[in-house]
Structures are given as structure tokens and as C-alpha cells.
Amino acid sequence: MKKILLILSFFICANAFSQILSSQLEKNTIALGEMNHLIIRIDNLDRRPVTSAPKNELLPFHFEEVKDSIGENYITYERKIEFSVYDEGKFTIPELEFNVGGKILKTIPYEIEVINTAQKADQINDIMNNKQVKLEAKDYWELYKWYVLAALSLIALIIAIIMFVKWGRKSKSDPVIATNQTLKELDSLKKKKYIEGGDYRSFYVELIDISRKFISKQYQLPADVLLTDDLIHLMKKNNTISQENEKIVEDVFLRGDLVKFAKSFPDQSAMEKDFTDIREFVKRSSKDLEFENLRKDA
Secondary structure (H helix, E strand, O other): OHHHHHHHHHHHHHHHHOOEEEEEEOOOEEEOOOOEEEEEEEEOOOOOOEEOOOOOOOOOOOEEEEEEEEEEOOOOEEEEEEEEEOOOEEEEEOOOEEEEOOEEEEOOOEEEEEEOHHHHOOOOOOOOOOOOOOOOHHHHHHHHHHHHHHHHHHHHHHHHHHHHHHHOHHHHOOHHHHHHHHHHHHHHHHHOOHHHHOOHHHHHHHHHHHHHHHHHHHHOOOOOOOOHHHHHHHHHHHOOOOHHHHHHHHHHHHHHHHHHOOOOOOOHHHHHHHHHHHHHHHHHHHHHHHHHHHHHHO
16 A cells, blocks of 8 residues: 555656646637737746747747747746737647756647638628610710720830830849849848847848849749749759759758748758858859850751
8 A cells, every 4th residue: 555655656746847838729720811829838848948939939930829828837837929920721720849957848730720711701792773875075084084094104115114124124034133133132131130149030031032032033943932942943954054053052942941830940050151162152143154155056
């Protein structure tokens, strides 16, 4: 009997002093843009530190975090997140990791369905019959004058675009101009000190956005609209970009996608290397174009 009491006491003490993580999702089905709440709580901290993803970066890409508040003392840690989703479908909040004094605790995953409530609206009927009204030329002008003016403006815009393409495109499409402009954008990104501050998500979002615009302009590939896998496949099939530069773009873009979806947390040295590699790729791009021109002339 004493042994049983001793074992029970041991388990009770162990559970009493172990950290307990709990989470609560307010709604599993929400409308487009509707606010939802996720609460995560850890008890029995006993002054142990808690670390996790930074504020407003805990949830995956599709979840738009509106407010992320953290309350913490030597016993309890509580994190309250308000978020909304602006795409229809089913989305998953994966297991979220929290490091409590070196021990990893994980929440349970949640599945959320986002619906468009506008599709379920009741049919709207007229409350009275339509009335026929006879219109004169003046009335038609008042009704359609803005459409006429818009059409004239559109025609003028088309003429201006044709003139720009005919006389201004040659100088603007110079590869050197695109290279220098992109190098300036990369220097501006560097000055934001995302790397030093550990803001890897903002760093990779802007780095990949700059790179996509550069590839679109310099190599005439639709990098600004293609998914990463489709862009990599097109680059290899097109064979315009050298294998060395292809490898850099592939590595950085794939790592950037993992960062966006909170599946990778690169350190400062990895971010520095990716920045340097992209910068060198931009500087070497002119050699790719020279080789491509020689291949076309052959």
C-alpha cells in the first residue's frame, strides 16, 4: 500500500510541476474577412523562458494577423491572436512550436473553412414594376458623356503607348539599365537591416520580389506571375539563364517559399549568403544575354 501511495505521489508531483500547453480556436467556420481568435496558454512555467515565432508571424501565409498580444509572468504565458482570411476554401493552422526552457511544446492543428456568405443571399425582387421613360438626345448625352470621354481618353492612351514603344523602348530596355536599377533596389533592401534584426520573413519577401521583377525585365520570362516550381521548370527549359545562375535562383526562391509558410527559420549567415548570391547573379546577367545573342546569331 505504501508503494502505491509513493508512486501516485510521484506522478501527481510530476504533473503538478510540468508545463501544460493549451490552445483554443473561437470558430472553425468563418466568412471571408471575418475576425477569428486563437488563444494559446502555457501554465506552470516556474520562471522558464518561452520563445516562439515573432509577433504577427506565428500563423501561415494565408492568415492575415490583425493583432498579436502576449501576456507573460513567471507562472503563465498567454498569446492572443486576432486574424482573418480573404480566400475561400479550407486552411490548416499547423502545429505551432513553443520552446519552454529548452523543451519543445506543440499545439494541436486546426482546420478552418472560409466561406463566401454573399453566395447565400436571398433573392432580391422588385417592389414595383419598371416605368418606361422617353429620352431625348440631351438625356442620352448626360447618361453616356463619361463613357464617351473615357473612350477618347483610352484612345489617347493607346496612341501614347505606341509612341513610347516605338521611340522610347530601345533605351529603356538596355540590360545595363535593368541591372543598375536592380542593384540600387538591393542596396535599399540591405539598408533596412532585416538581416541584422532577424526579420527573415520581410527580407525574403522583398528579395524574391526584386528578383522576380528583374528576371521578367532582363530575361523576358513571366517570373512575376509564375509559381516558383513553374518558374524553375521554365528557366531550365528556356536555357537562357546559365546553370550557375539557375541554381542560385532555385535555392533562394525555394528557401523563400519555406520562410513564407513558416517552415524554415534561416540564420543571419544564410540570409547574408542569399543576398550576396542574388546580387552576383544580377551582376552576371549580362553574360547570359551575351551568350544567348551569340547562340541566336550562330
